[in-house]
Amino acid sequence: MSSRFDRVHSETIWRGKIFSLGRERFRHHDGKEVVREKVWHPGAVAMLAVDDDHVWLTRQPREVVGVPDSLEIPAGKLDVEGEAPLAAAQRELAEEIGMRAERWREITSFYTSAGFSDERIICYLAEDLSPAPETEVEEDERIEVVRWPLSQLDAAIAACEDAKSLIAMLWLARERVRRS
Amino acid sequence: MSSRFDRVHSETIWRGKIFSLGRERFRHHDGKEVVREKVWHPGAVAMLAVDDDHVWLTRQPREVVGVPDSLEIPAGKLDVEGEAPLAAAQRELAEEIGMRAERWREITSFYTSAGFSDERIICYLAEDLSPAPETEVEEDERIEVVRWPLSQLDAAIAACEDAKSLIAMLWLARERVRRS
Numbered sequence: 001m002s003s004r005f006d007r008v009h010s011e012t013i014w015r016g017k018i019f020s021l022g023r024e025r026f027r028h029h030d031g032k033e034v035v036r037e038k039v040w041h042p043g044a045v046a047m048l049a050v051d052d053d054h055v056w057l058t059r060q061p062r063e064v065v066g067v068p069d070s071l072e073i074p075a076g077k078l079d080v081e082g083e084a085p086l087a088a089a090q091r092e093l094a095e096e097i098g099m100r101a102e103r104w105r106e107i108t109s110f111y112t113s114a115g116f117s118d119e120r121i122i123c124y125l126a127e128d129l130s131p132a133p134e135t136e137v138e139e140d141e142r143i144e145v146v147r148w149p150l151s152q153l154d155a156a157i158a159a160c161e162d163a164k165s166l167i168a169m170l171w172l173a174r175e176r177v178r179r180s
Numbered sequence: 181m182s183s184r185f186d187r188v189h190s191e192t193i194w195r196g197k198i199f200s201l202g203r204e205r206f207r208h209h210d211g212k213e214v215v216r217e218k219v220w221h222p223g224a225v226a227m228l229a230v231d232d233d234h235v236w237l238t239r240q241p242r243e244v245v246g247v248p249d250s251l252e253i254p255a256g257k258l259d260v261e262g263e264a265p266l267a268a269a270q271r272e273l274a275e276e277i278g279m280r281a282e283r284w285r286e287i288t289s290f291y292t293s294a295g296f297s298d299e300r301i302i303c304y305l306a307e308d309l310s311p312a313p314e315t316e317v318e319e320d321e322r323i324e325v326v327r328w329p330l331s332q333l334d335a336a337i338a339a340c341e342d343a344k345s346l347i348a349m350l351w352l353a354r355e356r357v358r359r360s
Contacts, residue, residue, distance in 0.1 A: 004248050005241060014194055014201065016217040018296055020192065021201055028322075037196040038244045039219060039297075061185060062294040063206040064218045068184050070294055110343045113292040113299055114242040114250055116198055117219075120207040121343075144206075163290045163301075163343045170350035177357045 018042075018077065019117075023152045041119035045089040046075035048107065048168040049099060049126040050150070054127075055172065056097050057156065057165075059144040071146070071156060072165040075121070089124045094132035097145045102128030109169055112163055121164050123171075150176070184209045198222075198257070199297075221299035224253035224297050225269040228287065229279060229306040230330070235352065236277050236309075237336065237345075239324040251326070251336060252345040254266040255301070269304045274312035277325045282308030287351055292343055303351075330356070 020040045027033050049056040055073075062070040075113060076092035077093040078085060093099055109122040109141050153176070157169050189205040197225075200220040207213050229236040241251040256272035258265060266284060273279055289302040329334050333356070337349050 005243055007243075018217060019219075028241070034243060037198060039199075041293075041296075049275050061208070062291070063185055063187075063204070063214060064216050064296060065291050065294045065298050065300070067291075067294065072294075108346065110341050110346055111242070111245050111247075112343045113221075113297065114245045114247065114342050115234070116221075116244060116253075117293065117297070118245050119293055119320050120245070162294050163292045163347060166288065166290055167343060167346050167350065169353060170347065174350060174353050174357070177354070 005034075005134045008033070013072055014034050018079075019119075027093075034172050037116060039117040039119070041117055042087075043078040043118075043120045043122070044075055044164075045078065045085050045092060046073050046121050046123045046164045046168060047089050047101075047126050048073055048123060048172060049093060049097065049101060049129060050172065051127075053131050053150055054147045055150060055153065055156070055169070056099065057146045057148045058096065058148055060140075061142055063161075065161075067161060069144075073160045075164060081154050087127070089122075093126055096140075096143060097132070098132050099129045100132040101126035101127075102130075108167065110164075110167065123164065123168050182272075185214075188213070198259075217296060219297040219299070221257075221297055223258040223265075223300045223302070224255055224344075225258065225265050225272060226253050226301050226303045226344045226348060227269050227273045227306050228253055228303060228352060229273060229277065229280075229281060229309060230352065231307075231309050233330055234327045235330060235333065235349070236279065237326040237328045238276065241322055242342075245341075247341060249324075250342055251340050251344045253290070253348050256343060258315055260329075265302050266304070269302075269306070273306055276320075276323060278312050279306075279309045280312040281306035281309075284309050288347065290344075290347065303344065 005026040005028045008027045012022045014021040059069045074096040105125045107125045112119045185208045187208040190209045192202045194201040240251045254276040285305045292299045
């Protein structure tokens with residue numbers, strides 16, 4: 001098996017506001033070539049914000065999948081030029097749920113759909129929470145902030161239909177068992 | 181907050197082999213409209229195949245994200261017309277790792293990137309494994325089958341960069357703690 005490869009051609013088909021679309025050709029080291037249709041995405045950060053008894057979640061409409069009230073952890077795209085992922089996570093946490101955190105730790109990162117999209121999400125644990133300055137809060141009437149009891153974490157996992165949020169909450173469930 | 185909405189317009193921009201691209205407009209029940217760029221995807225199944233001491237994984241190149249040996253659970257797209265998800269999972273398990281399972285259970289389903297793609301993955305637990313008839317095995321020189329010891333599950337979770345596989349293995353880690 002030779003699974004090393006080089007990209008030998010790349011073309012853009014369409015440029016969108018959030019993602020773009022293209023086609024790339026790769027040559028494996030055994031000489032065989034494959035063509036992949038591809039979504040270029042800037043990537044994202046997601047924040048598992050936890051205080052003593054709660055995890056901070058959001059409910060928001062996801063029109064693209066027809067879900068009116070998707071239960072998710074706070075997150076945001078890496079679409080600010082030159083902004084480091086951790087800085088983006090800190091900004092997004094303030095904008096989305098109005099909180100800041102003293103302690104930050106990257107817990108995992110992953111590709112959401114490695115077969116056709118290069119979207120990668122870096123997930124942080126944010127602890128020692130306190131209210132962020134009001135000026136940072138972004139008004140979005142469609143995002144509802146939900147402070148969810150950790151004692152009901154399994155119910156949040158069961159209700160969640162969003163990959164990044166499932167990963168973060170399953171990770172948290174494992175951590176809590178380890179610490180107990 | 182009114183987060184109910186109706187789709188009022190849908191147009192296709194591009195049709196690909198695996199996914200297509202479009203633009204849709206939604207009207208929320210407060211009258212406001214949003215436009216979303218969208219990937220249409222057929223969806224997929226993923227199989228958490230577990231025997232007494234091992235979980236069955238694969239290593240494969242993911243050219244689109246530049247990973248030569250992505251560690252994942254077996255999976256496949258729902259691209260056979262009229263095939264039910266469970267039947268697809270059973271077929272894909274045989275094709276990809278050459279195994280069949282007596283016991284099947286849906287453990288979770290999720291959207292991989294609900295903001296821009298309608299890809300939904302249904303994840304099954306497959307148990308009571310035995311070799312599938314040889315004729316079903318699909319030859320793919322790039323997919324390596326890995327029988328991974330459950331005692332090393334945390335190492336697989338740490339090495340994994342693929343969302344669906346992380347979800348399945350974190351789910352399994354939680355289950356194992358619960359049963360112990």
